[in-house]
Amino acid sequence: MLATTALADNATNAPVKLYPLKTCLVCGMDLGMMGQPYEFVYQGQQIKLCDKSEKELFDKSPDKYLKKLADAAAKLKK
Numbered sequence: 001m002l003a004t005t006a007l008a009d010n011a012t013n014a015p016v017k018l019y020p021l022k023t024c025l026v027c028g029m030d031l032g033m034m035g036q037p038y039e040f041v042y043q044g045q046q047i048k049l050c051d052k053s054e055k056e057l058f059d060k061s062p063d064k065y066l067k068k069l070a071d072a073a074a075k076l077k078k
Helices: 052-060 062-077
Strands: 004-008 015-017 038-042 045-049
Touching: 015 045, 038 052, 045 052, 045 062, 052 062
Parallel strands: none
Antiparallel strands: 004 015, 038 045
């Protein structure tokens, strides 16, 4: 299970699952290489991208990226 923070999802007021990766969920580059990462919460999960322009790609296939996140997080636990 991913760690939670005191932040709450605005839609549900539930705790937000912290983003566990050091890379952008969409392009895979190290976060911070292009400046401050763009962050948002999607269905209670904090998401971090290189920049806001990548959110359009995320929004087209959020299930694809959530699966990618879950798979990467599972590898981190091993």
